Amino acid sequence: MNSQIDTIRGAEPLTLVFAFCGGLVLLFLIAPLAGMVLGSPFATLAETAADPEVRDSIWLTLWTSMAATLLLSVAAIPFAYLLARRSFPLKGLVSAIIDLPIVVPHSAAGIAILGFVSSKSVVGGAAERIGIHFVGGAPGIMAAMAFVSLPFLINAARDGFAAVPERFEKAALNLGASPARVFATVSVPLAWRSILSGLVLMWARGLSEFGAVAVVAYHPIVTPVLIYERFGAFGLKYARPVAALFLGVCLVFFLVIRLLARRPDHATR
Amino acid sequence: MLRVEHLRVRAGDFSLRDVSFTVEDGAYFVLLGASGAGKTVLLEALAGLAPVREGRILLHGADITRARIRHRGFGLVYQDRALFPHLTVRRNIAYGLHARRMPRALVRDRVEELARETGTRELLRRYPATLSGGEAQRVALARALATQPQCLLLDEPLSALDAHARGEMRALLRAIHRGGRTILHVTHDYEEALSLATQVGVIEDGTIRQTGPPGEVFRHPRSEFVARFVGIRNIIEGRLETPAEDRAGEALFVSNGLSFHTLTDAPPGPGLLLVRSEDVTLSLTRPESSARNCFPGTIREIVPARLGVEVYVDAGVEIAALVTPGSVERIGLREGLAVWVSFKAGAARFIGE
Numbered sequence: 001m002n003s004q005i006d007t008i009r010g011a012e013p014l015t016l017v018f019a020f021c022g023g024l025v026l027l028f029l030i031a032p033l034a035g036m037v038l039g040s041p042f043a044t045l046a047e048t049a050a051d052p053e054v055r056d057s058i059w060l061t062l063w064t065s066m067a068a069t070l071l072l073s074v075a076a077i078p079f080a081y082l083l084a085r086r087s088f089p090l091k092g093l094v095s096a097i098i099d100l101p102i103v104v105p106h107s108a109a110g111i112a113i114l115g116f117v118s119s120k121s122v123v124g125g126a127a128e129r130i131g132i133h134f135v136g137g138a139p140g141i142m143a144a145m146a147f148v149s150l151p152f153l154i155n156a157a158r159d160g161f162a163a164v165p166e167r168f169e170k171a172a173l174n175l176g177a178s179p180a181r182v183f184a185t186v187s188v189p190l191a192w193r194s195i196l197s198g199l200v201l202m203w204a205r206g207l208s209e210f211g212a213v214a215v216v217a218y219h220p221i222v223t224p225v226l227i228y229e230r231f232g233a234f235g236l237k238y239a240r241p242v243a244a245l246f247l248g249v250c251l252v253f254f255l256v257i258r259l260l261a262r263r264p265d266h267a268t269r
Numbered sequence: 270m271l272r273v274e275h276l277r278v279r280a281g282d283f284s285l286r287d288v289s290f291t292v293e294d295g296a297y298f299v300l301l302g303a304s305g306a307g308k309t310v311l312l313e314a315l316a317g318l319a320p321v322r323e324g325r326i327l328l329h330g331a332d333i334t335r336a337r338i339r340h341r342g343f344g345l346v347y348q349d350r351a352l353f354p355h356l357t358v359r360r361n362i363a364y365g366l367h368a369r370r371m372p373r374a375l376v377r378d379r380v381e382e383l384a385r386e387t388g389t390r391e392l393l394r395r396y397p398a399t400l401s402g403g404e405a406q407r408v409a410l411a412r413a414l415a416t417q418p419q420c421l422l423l424d425e426p427l428s429a430l431d432a433h434a435r436g437e438m439r440a441l442l443r444a445i446h447r448g449g450r451t452i453l454h455v456t457h458d459y460e461e462a463l464s465l466a467t468q469v470g471v472i473e474d475g476t477i478r479q480t481g482p483p484g485e486v487f488r489h490p491r492s493e494f495v496a497r498f499v500g501i502r503n504i505i506e507g508r509l510e511t512p513a514e515d516r517a518g519e520a521l522f523v524s525n526g527l528s529f530h531t532l533t534d535a536p537p538g539p540g541l542l543l544v545r546s547e548d549v550t551l552s553l554t555r556p557e558s559s560a561r562n563c564f565p566g567t568i569r570e571i572v573p574a575r576l577g578v579e580v581y582v583d584a585g586v587e588i589a590a591l592v593t594p595g596s597v598e599r600i601g602l603r604e605g606l607a608v609w610v611s612f613k614a615g616a617a618r619f620i621g622e
Contacts, residue, residue, distance in 0.1 A: 165351070167347050167349070167351040168351050168353060170313065170316075170318045170345075170347075170351070171345070171347060171351040171353075172353070172364065172368075173317075173318060173338045173339075174316050174318065174338060174343070174344070174345045174413075175364050175365030175368055175412065175413075175415075175416060176338075176339035176365050176368045176369050176416055177339075177364070177365070177368035178339075178368070181368060185364075186353060189355045190353075190354070190355060
C-alpha cells in the first residue's frame with residue numbers, strides 16, 4: 001500500500017490527471033447510491049422492511065434469481081467447458097449467440113420470452129399441461145432473469161476453463177480417470193474461482209432485471225418492478241426506501257456468498 | 270516389449286511421421302532430440318492423449334493403438350510434472366487409485382509404500398506450490414507409479430533441477446529401473462542419456478534417425494544430424510579414482526591401464542569420460558604443453574568429416590581427433606603412423622553411473 005501511495009505521490013502529471021478521472025468516475029458511481037441510502041431515514045427503512053409486500057418481493061427476487069442461476073448452471077457450466085476446450089463448426093456464431101442477450105433491449109427480450117413460454121406456444125402449452133405456469137408465475141420470472149443473465153456465467157466459466165492448462169486433464173486421464181471424473185475433480189476445481197464469479201454475476205444480474213421480468217410476469221411482483229410501481233404511483237419518496245433496502249440486502253448476500261466460497265489459494269501457500 | 274511401427278501423429282504445431290522403434294522389457298530407453306522435435310507428442314500418442322493418424326503401437330504383442338487410455342499401461346510424467354495444484358501431495362499420489370476405485374484402506378497403504386520408495390513421506394500433507402523442483406518430480410513419479418504401469422514415460426525428468434537434485438533423481442530413476450520397470454525417457458541432454466540409458470534413439474524433425482546401445486550411437490553416428498547432436502566421439506568407460514590429494518578438483522580416471530586427468534567434483538566410482546574430438550591435439554613427438562593427458566598411439570583410421578578430418582588413434586583405448594586437411598598434409602598423417610595424442614584435463618568430462 002505504501003509503495004502505491006509513494007508511486008502516486010511521485011507520479012508524473014499525466015498519472016495525476018488519470019487519477020482525477022478515476023475519482024470522478026468513482027464519485028459518479030457512489031454518489032447516487034450513497035444519496036439513496038442517506039436519503040432514507042432509519043425509521044422509514046424499518047417501516048419499509050416491515051411491509052409484507054416489500055418483504056415478499058425481496059424474498060421472491062432473491063430466490064427466483066438464485067434458482068434460475070443454479071438450474072441453468074447445470075447445463076451452462078459443461079457448455080462453457082465445451083466452448084473452452086473443443087473446436088467445432090460455427091463456434092464463432094455460437095459465441096455470438098451467447099452474447100446476444102447483452103445487446104438485446106430487455107423489454108424486447110421479455111417480448112421474445114413471452115412468445116416462447118405463453119400458453120399458446122408449444123413449450124408454454126406443454127409446461128401448462130404438467131402444471132408449470134410461466135406467464136404470471138415464478139417460472140416466468142426465472143426464465144426472464146436467466147435469459148438476460150446467462151452470458152455472464154457462460155463467459156466467465158469459459159475463460160476459467162480456458163485458463164486451466166490441458167496437461168492437468170491429460171495427466172488425470174493418464175492416471176485412469178474417466179473424462180467425467182477429470183471434469184469434476186480437476187477442471188471444475190481449477191476453474192472454480194471464475195465459475196463462482198460467473199455464478200455471482202449471473203445471480204446479481206438476475207436480481208436487478210426489470211424490463212424482461214415486467215413483460216413476462218409483472219405479478220408476482222419482484223423488487224425492481226415494485227420500485228418502479230411505487231415510483232410511478234407515489235413518487236421518489238416512496239420508491240427510495242424500497243430501493244435502499246433492496247440494495248442493502250443484495251450487498252449482504254453478495255458478501256456472505258463471497259465469504260462462504262472463499263477457498264485457500266494453494267498457488268501462493 | 271513396446272513396439273512402435275510407422276507411427277504418424279499430428280498435434281498442434283508438431284507432427285511425427287514414420288516413427289518406428291522397439292523398447293525391450295526392462296530397458297531404459299532414452300530418446301534424444303532437440304526442442305520441438307516432437308518428443309512430448311510422441312509420449313502423448315503412446316499414452317493415448319494425442320490422436321494417431323497411422324501406424325501401430327504394440328505392448329507385449331497386443332495392439333493398443335486405439336485402446337482406451339486407462340487400459341494402456343503407460344504412466345506419463347510431464348516435464349512440468351502437472352501435479353494437481355488444488356490437491357495435497359497425498360491426494361495427488363492417490364488420484365489414480367481413487368480413479369480405479371481401490372478401497373480406501375488399500376489406497377492409504379499403497380500411498381505410504383510409494384511415499385517411502387520415492388522419499389516423499391514428509392511431503393504428504395503439503396500442496397504442490399510449496400515443493401521444490403526435485404520434490405515435485407519425486408511426487409510426480411510416485412503418482413505415475415501408483416497405478417503400476419507396465420512402462421513409465423518420462424518427459425525431460427531432470428531438466429529444471431539443480432545439480433544436487435539431478436543426482437538424487439538419477440539415483441531414484443536407476444532404482445525404479447532396477448526394480449524391473451521399463452522406462453522411456455525423452456530429453457535433449459546427451460549426458461542424461463549416457464548416465465541412464467541401456468538403449469538410445471535420436472529423433473529429428475518428427476522421425477527417428479538412429480537407435481541402439483548408447484556407446485554405439487555416440488561413437489558411430491549414422492547421420493550428420495546424429496553426429497552433430499551427440500557431438501562426442503570419445504566416450505571412455507572406466508573408473509574415477511580418489512585423487513591422492515586435493516588439487517582443485519583434479520582427479521584420475523582409469524581405463525584399460527591408462528590414467529586420464531580430469532576436473533570433477535563427482536565421488537569416485539564407475540562412469541564415463543567424455544572428450545570432444547576437436548579438443549584432442551595430435552603431434553609426432555611428446556608435446557611440451559600444459560595438457561595433462563598425453564598418450565603415444567598409432568593412427569588406425571583417417572576419415573573425412575563434414576568439417577575437417579577425423580583421425581582415430583589406438584592408444585590403448587581408441588581416441589578420435591578432429592584436425593584440418595592442412596594439418597594432415599603438413600605433419601604427413603597416415604594410417605599406421607606413431608603419434609602422440611593430448612588434451613587438457615578440463616576438456617575431459619566425467620559422468621558417473
